[in-house]
Amino acid sequence: xxxxxxxxxxxxxxxxxxxxxxxxxxxxxxxxxxxxxxxxxxxxxxxxxxxxxxxxxxxxxxxxxxxxxxxxxxxxxxxxxxxxxxxxxxxxxxxxxxxxxxxxxxxxxxxxxxxxxxxxxxxxxxxxxxxxxxxxxxxxxxxxxxxxxxxxxxxxxxxxxxxxxxxxxxxxxxxxxxxxxxxxxxxxxxxxxxxxxxxxxxxxxxxxxxxxxxxxxxxxxxxxxxxxxxxxxxxxxxxxxxxxxxxxxxxxxxxxxxxxxxxxxxxxxxxxxxxxxxxxxxxxxxxxxxxxxxxxxxxxxxxxxxxxxxxxxxxxxxxxxxxxxxxxxxxxxxxxxxxxxxxxxxxxxxxxxxxxxxxxxxxxx
Amino acid sequence: xxxxxxxxxxxxxxxxxxxxxxxxxxxxxxxxxxxxxxxxxxxxxxxxxxxxxxxxxxxxxxxxxxxxxxxxxxxxxxxxxxxxxxxxxxxxxxxxxxxxxxxxxxxxxxxxxxxxxxxxxxxxxxxxxxxxxxxxxxxxxxxxxxxxxxxxxxxxxxxxxxxxxxxxxxxxxxxxxxxxxxxxxxxxxxxxxxxxxxxxxxxxxxxxxxxxxxxxxxxxxxxxxxxxxxxxxxxxxxxxxxxxxxxxxxxxxxxxxxxxxxxxxxxxxxxxxxxxxxxxxxxxxxxxxxxxxxxxxxxxxxxxxxxxxxxxxxxxxxxxxxxxxxxxxxxxxxxxxxxxxxxxxxxxxxxxxxxxxxxxxxxxx
Numbered sequence: 104x105x106x107x108x109x110x111x112x113x114x115x116x117x118x119x120x121x122x123x124x125x126x127x128x129x130x131x132x133x134x135x136x137x138x139x140x141x142x143x144x145x146x147x148x149x150x151x152x153x154x155x156x157x158x159x160x161x162x163x164x165x166x167x168x169x170x171x172x173x174x175x176x177x178x179x180x181x182x183x184x185x186x187x188x189x190x191x192x193x194x195x196x197x198x199x200x201x202x203x204x205x206x207x208x209x210x211x212x213x214x215x216x217x218x219x220x221x222x223x224x225x226x227x228x229x230x231x232x233x234x235x236x237x238x239x240x241x242x243x244x245x246x247x248x249x250x251x252x253x254x255x256x257x258x259x260x261x262x263x264x265x266x267x268x269x270x271x272x273x274x275x276x277x278x279x280x281x282x283x284x285x286x287x288x289x290x291x292x293x294x295x296x297x298x299x300x301x302x303x304x305x306x307x308x309x310x311x312x313x314x315x316x317x318x319x320x321x322x323x324x325x326x327x328x329x330x331x332x333x334x335x336x337x338x339x340x341x342x343x344x345x346x347x348x349x350x351x352x353x354x355x356x357x358x359x360x361x362x363x364x365x366x367x368x369x370x371x372x373x374x375x376x377x378x379x380x381x382x383x384x385x386x387x388x389x390x391x392x393x394x395x396x397x398x399x400x401x402x403x404x405x406x407x408x409x410x411x412x413x414x415x416x417x418x419x420x421x422x423x424x425x426x427x428x429x430x431x432x433x434x435x436x437x438x439x440x441x442x443x444x445x446x447x448x449x450x451x452x453x454x455x456x457x458x459x460x461x462x463x464x465x466x467x468x
Numbered sequence: 469x470x471x472x473x474x475x476x477x478x479x480x481x482x483x484x485x486x487x488x489x490x491x492x493x494x495x496x497x498x499x500x501x502x503x504x505x506x507x508x509x510x511x512x513x514x515x516x517x518x519x520x521x522x523x524x525x526x527x528x529x530x531x532x533x534x535x536x537x538x539x540x541x542x543x544x545x546x547x548x549x550x551x552x553x554x555x556x557x558x559x560x561x562x563x564x565x566x567x568x569x570x571x572x573x574x575x576x577x578x579x580x581x582x583x584x585x586x587x588x589x590x591x592x593x594x595x596x597x598x599x600x601x602x603x604x605x606x607x608x609x610x611x612x613x614x615x616x617x618x619x620x621x622x623x624x625x626x627x628x629x630x631x632x633x634x635x636x637x638x639x640x641x642x643x644x645x646x647x648x649x650x651x652x653x654x655x656x657x658x659x660x661x662x663x664x665x666x667x668x669x670x671x672x673x674x675x676x677x678x679x680x681x682x683x684x685x686x687x688x689x690x691x692x693x694x695x696x697x698x699x700x701x702x703x704x705x706x707x708x709x710x711x712x713x714x715x716x717x718x719x720x721x722x723x724x725x726x727x728x729x730x731x732x733x734x735x736x737x738x739x740x741x742x743x744x745x746x747x748x749x750x751x752x753x754x755x756x757x758x759x760x761x762x763x764x765x766x767x768x769x770x771x772x773x774x775x776x777x778x779x780x781x782x783x784x785x786x787x788x789x790x791x792x793x794x795x796x797x798x799x800x801x802x803x804x805x806x807x808x809x810x811x812x813x814x815x816x817x818x819x820x821x822x823x824x825x826x827x828x829x830x831x832x833x
Contacts, residue, residue: 147674148576150766150773170762173672188763189780211513214577218596231583307538309512397535398553401515408515415554 105292106143106333106405107246111180114141114239115163121235122159122207129200130157130232132209133216136405137236138165139333143178147171152192152216155181156199164199166192193219197227207232237410241402242424247334248448248457251403251426254336255446255457257290258328262340262460264289270467271319271344275299275312282327291329291336295407298326298339305440308397308432319345322439322464328407335407337428338458339444342465347439354391354433355441355464361385362443362462365399365429369447369454375417375427382431383415391433400428403446425449426457470657471508471698471770472611476545479506479604480528486600487524487572494565495522495597497574498581501770502601503530504698508543512536517557517581520546521564529564531557558584562592572597602775606767607789612699613813613822616768616791619701620811620822622655623693627705627825629654635832636684636709640664640677647692656694656701660772663691663704670805673762673797684710687804687829689797693772700772702793703823704809707830712804719756719798720806720829726750727808727827730764730794734812734819740782740792747796748780756798765793768811790814791822 118141122130132138133154139145142165146153151168163181172185184199186192197220200206205228208217221229243251264285270278276299283294300310301323310324317323321344328337341355365382379399386395400413403426411419413427430444445458483506487495497503498519504510507530511518516533528546537550549564551557562585565571570593573582586594608616629650635643641664648659665675666688675689682688686709693702706720730747744764751760765778768791776784778792795809810823 150777170673174674174676188761208579208583210578210580212579213575214573214579214582215575215596215598217579217582218573218594229583231580233580308535309539311539396553 104139104145104330104333106139106145107250109143109246111141111143111178115157115180117239118157118235119159121238122157125207125235127205127207127230127235128159128203129206130235131155131196131200131206131212132232132236133212135209135211136240136409137209137232139405140236140240142181144175145333152196154192154196156196158199158201158203161201166196166199193223196220197224203227205230207235209236240404241410242422243404243426243448244424247404248424248426250332250334251446251448252457254291254329254331254334255338256459257331258286258336258338259458259460260289261285261327262338262465265325265342266465266467268467270317270321270323270342272316274314274316275301275304276314278317278323278325279312282325286327286329291331294329295335296326296328298324300324300440303437303439306434306436306438308434308440308442317344320347322347322351322441324440324442326442326444333405335403337403337407337444337446338460339430339442340460340462340465341441341443342467344467347464351439351441354435357386357389357391358431358433358441358443359462361431362429362445365431366445366447366454366456369421369429369449370452371421371423371449373421375411375413375419375421376415378413378429379415382429386431386433394433394435395431396434397432400430402427421449423449423451469504469510469695469698471504471510472615474508474611476506476508476543480522480545482604483522483600484524486603487522490572490600492570492572492595492600493524493568494571495600496520496561496565496571496577497597497601498577500574500576501605501774502574502597504770505601505605507546509540510698517561519557519561521561523564523566523568526566531561531564558588561585562589568592570595572600574601598775605769606775607787608769608791608813609789612769613789613791615697615699616811616813617822619656619694619696619699620703621824622696623651623701623703624823624825625654626650626692627703627830630690630707631830631832633832635682635686635688635707637681639679639681640666640669641679643682643688643690644677647690651692651694656696659694660700661691661693663689665689665805668802668804671799671801671803673799673805673807682709685712687712687716687806689805689807691807691809698770700768702768702772702809702811703825704795704807705825705827705830706806706808707832709832712829716804716806719800722751722754722756723796723798723806723808724827726796727794727810730796731810731812731819731821734786734794734814735817736787736814738786740776740778740784740786741780743778743794744780747794751796751798759798759800760796761799762797765795767792786814788814788816
């Protein structure tokens with residue numbers, strides 16, 4: 104995975120400012136999105152520890168297994184410290200961090216390593232890094248918004264091309280494979296996911312594409328995305344083979360209105376939960392409230408789901424540069440499901456949609 | 469990802485026996501390979517917690533986000549407990565575990581959740597689950613060995629087909645794409661990885677395939693694998709476009725001998741580190757010791773790298789049913805690299821190779 108040639112020294116300086124505000128002496132991040140954000144390198148999901156250690160008052164160090172070291176790009180902002188096969192990387196990381204009084208640990212860091220650090224440094228107070236890193240990562244700069252926009256528009260072209268495909272007689276798995284190919288062809292470096300949920304399978308929001316053959320009258324939920332320079336696209340559009348049922352048409356009209364109202368509500372100064380409430384009110388007023396079984400959205404960036412979450416209870420105030428999905432859905436068990444998803448970014452006075460393909464249902468053969 | 473219809477109740481009983489022996493009151497596993505091993509379900513790498521909780525003296529419970537619940541197969545061995553969007557899954561998991569005195573936490577569980585559990589249950593002693601789960605997972609039964617064998621032989625067919633491909637004039641990325649396609653065509657459900665490291669790039673063991681165009685005389689290290697019913701293949705073979713250098717030929721002879729000696733050494737009753745020593749002695753005696761920069765191998769199963777690790781310092785005694793890679797390599801910076809990798813399984817009196825394709829270098833155009 105490639106990441107942009109950003110100003111990583113500036114990002115590490117921002118991290119130190121946030122650490123100082125939170126009373127944290129060392130920031131220690133491993134697998135997940137914090138490391139690529141801060142160092143332009145993504146740690147593989149393997150048992151050899153890769154860890155970026157940022158002491159509040161010293162140079163940052165990227166601890167990396169020696170055989171992964173050639174893959175690290177020197178960003179000029181941190182020291183690269185390879186460790187050898189029979190070293191104890193946990194001990195090295197703690198040493199580099201200076202046995203801190205308070206250490207903030209990246210979200211996805213494996214429990215194995217955190218427990219190892221806690222055992223070796225019993226006087227250190229370990230706290231989640233999420234409040235720090237999400238403060239940094241949730242505010243996208245122009246370049247980051249640019250990558251999200253490039254990814255979003257590439258996903259839109261996939262939606263437009265899918266209309267020309269024959270759905271009837273094909274399996275969900277086949278449509279998923281075609282979608283994944285298009286995701287790459289339209290400019291993503293990798294396809295990340297393609298949910299294809301047809302007929303009653305649509306009622307399961309995270310349905311895994313299977314061998315169900317799509318037939319006449321079937322609605323099909325397509326939720327797909329890929330990565331461009333580490334940044335994700337994520338969009339959902341609804342396809343119908345021929346004519347849908349009257350029940351589907353009625354529900355879709357409600358969903359279309361709810362999603363548009365929620366997108367319209369996005370502006371700086373309101374709380375994340377207000378967007379959820381806007382969508383939920385429309386759907387509930389129309390009598391489908393019990394069928395909208397998930398939050399309205401999630402932040403997006405180097406992680407496909409990240410802060411800010413658009414969910415009841417999240418009082419975080421939206422600010423310019425925050426990017427997230429607006430994706431209400433209606434799921435009627437045993438019958439059908441539907442979801443409309445756009446990525447939007449908060450601007451100075453409202454929002455910009457990073458997906459521009461039609462939100463009407465797509466009629467296919 | 470599909471997992472076999474194994475006897476999960478028996479596996480959970482085995483887990484309880486191991487917990488009892490280790491003085492652990494609750495086993496709590498999330499993302500990673502422990503959950504599919506114990507419950508036949510793999511948690512997605514998302515922020516909504518999925519956790520299998522196994523109390524020492526009660527029924528196991530799979531805590532799952534409600535919108536993922538339809539993807540869980542009821543194995544009849546544990547309760548499925550969906551949680552709703554605004555619930556606190558950490559609190560629910562601790563409640564199901566019965567606020568245990570000692571809880572063993574799965575390896576890959578996110579630090580965010582472990583820190584949450586520690587904050588909410590300060591009297592619980594949290595320990596790594598690795599010693600427990602590796603005791604279970606390192607001893608493969610006949611069915612598991614069967615899946616590893618099926619995957620291994622499928623990977624062998626990929627190696628055999630690659631010889632017919634033209635390498636010269638193609639990029640590493642192109643050869644990687646071809647390899648990934650073949651991995652699926654030959655019977656894996658998914659392609660997991662394909663390292664293609666040509667010419668001097670071969671000296672980086674975990675090289676990411678890039679735009680280097682392969683040319684005459686180039687050696688190319690191909691290390692690839694996929695998954696069959698959740699179990700991985702992982703094999704490395706060495707291809708050369710036409711005639712390699714004399715230095716390469718001399719080194720390859722040594723590597724071939726070292727790898728064969730290490731495979732021959734595999735049998736029950738010896739320590740894992742002895743296999744590493746066997747390979748290393750041959751390579752060191754021939755003067756290439758400094759160029760063999762990684763351990764000799766890793767266990768394999770539902771995780772591509774797992775216990776037992778074949779490394780100096782690992783005194784774990786090999787037993788029938790243990791499966792691991794034997795993959796020494798020689799890496800000469802700026803010139804070339806080479807690695808030969810087979811998966812072997814320990815039998816009653818020796819070992820079975822799960823890869824049968826030729827370990828000689830493959831000459832290609």
